[in-house]
Amino acid sequence: RIAYVNGRFVPKRDAMVHIEDRGYQLADAVYEVWALFDGLLADPEGHFARLERSLAELRISMPMSRRALTLVLKEAVRRNRVREGLVYLQVSRGVATRDHAFPTTPVAPSVVITVSRVDRAATEARAAKGVGVVTTPENRWGRCDIKTVGLLPNALAKQKAREAGAVEAWFIDDLGLVTEGASSNAWIVDQDGTLRTRDTNANILRGVTRLSLLDVAREAGLKVEERPFTPDEALKAKEAFITGAGSLVLPVVSVDGKPVGDGAPGPVAMRLRRLYIERAK
Numbered sequence: 405r406i407a408y409v410n411g412r413f414v415p416k417r418d419a420m421v422h423i424e425d426r427g428y429q430l431a432d433a434v435y436e437v438w439a440l441f442d443g444l445l446a447d448p449e450g451h452f453a454r455l456e457r458s459l460a461e462l463r464i465s466m467p468m469s470r471r472a473l474t475l476v477l478k479e480a481v482r483r484n485r486v487r488e489g490l491v492y493l494q495v496s497r498g499v500a501t502r503d504h505a506f507p508t509t510p511v512a513p514s515v516v517i518t519v520s521r522v523d524r525a526a527t528e529a530r531a532a533k534g535v536g537v538v539t540t541p542e543n544r545w546g547r548c549d550i551k552t553v554g555l556l557p558n559a560l561a562k563q564k565a566r567e568a569g570a571v572e573a574w575f576i577d578d579l580g581l582v583t584e585g586a587s588s589n590a591w592i593v594d595q596d597g598t599l600r601t602r603d604t605n606a607n608i609l610r611g612v613t614r615l616s617l618l619d620v621a622r623e624a625g626l627k628v629e630e631r632p633f634t635p636d637e638a639l640k641a642k643e644a645f646i647t648g649a650g651s652l653v654l655p656v657v658s659v660d661g662k663p664v665g666d667g668a669p670g671p672v673a674m675r676l677r678r679l680y681i682e683r684a685k
C-alpha cells in the first residue's frame with residue numbers, strides 16, 4: 405500500500421505526520437471519502453465542493469487546485485492498483501507548536517491520502533442480508549455540516565453498534581428525531597412508498613451520496629420528502645436504509661433489535677442501490 409503525504413508517495417508503513425500536526429492534537433482537520441468504482445472516483449465534484457466548503461468554514465486554505473488534487477488522487481489510486489475501494493483524503497491546518505488558536509505565522513496545510521480495497525462481493529452479500537442499527541443520544545457539536553476528523557462521538561456510537569451486533573448507530577436529537585448515522589445519512593420508505601430523509605438545515609452532514617440519491621430517486625419516479633423521522637416511524641415504515649461513500653445504499657432491517665417492515669431488505673432500497681451504483685460507475 406502506498407500513501408501520499410505532503411507531496412510524496414511513500415509506502416504506507418513509512419507514511420508519517422508530525423507529532424504537532426494540528427489534526428492530531430486538536431482535530432483541526434477535515435476529510436473526504438470517495439467510493440472507487442472500477443478505478444474511478446464516484447461523485448468527484450460533490451466531494452470537492454464539500455471539501456472546499458469545510459476548509460473555508462475553518463479558514464484553512466485549499467492545499468492545491470481541484471485540478472491538481474484530482475491528479476494526485478488519481479495517481480494514488482493508480483499506484484495502489486485498486487479498482488474497487490475507498491479513497492481517503494485528510495487536510496489539516498498544518499504543523500505548529502501547540503496552541504488552541506491558529507498559528508500566527510502561516511503554515512502549509514498537511515495533506516494525506518490513503519487508498520483501500522473493498523471486497524464488492526462481500527458488501528453485496530451484506531446488502532442482500534441488510535444491517536441493524538442502534539440508536540444513541542445526539543452528543544456531537546453544533547457544526548456537523550463541516551466534515552472534520554473530530555469523530556470521537558461517532559467512533560463511540562459505532563462501537564456501541566458493533567457491541568450490539570449492529571453496523572450503524574443513529575443519533576437521536578432532543579425531539580426524538582433521527583439526525584443521521586455515525587458515518588451515513590438515514591432514510592425510510594413510508595407505508596405509501598414516499599422516501600423520507602432529514603433536511604440538511606439540521607445539524608447533519610450534507611452527504612454527497614444522499615444528494616445523488618435524491619436525484620436518482622426522483623428520476624426513478626419516487627416521491628421524496630426531506631423531513632426527519634423518529635426511530636418509531638422507522639419501525640412502522642416499509643423499509644429503511646442508510647447512504648454514504650462506504651455503505652452506498654445499505655438496507656436497514658432492524659432498529660435497536662426490532663424489525664423494520666418484515667425484517668428483510670426492501671425492494672425500494674435494493675433498487676436504489678442498483679441505480680446508484682450504475683450511475684456512479
Ligand code: PDD
Pocket residue numbers: 437584585586587588589609610611612613614647648649650
Ligand atoms: N462518512 N454522515 C456522516 C456523519 C458521515 O460521516 C458520512 C460519511 C455521511 C455520508 O456522506 P457521504 O455520502 O458524502 O459519504 C453522513 C464517511 C464515508 C466516513 O466517515 O468514512
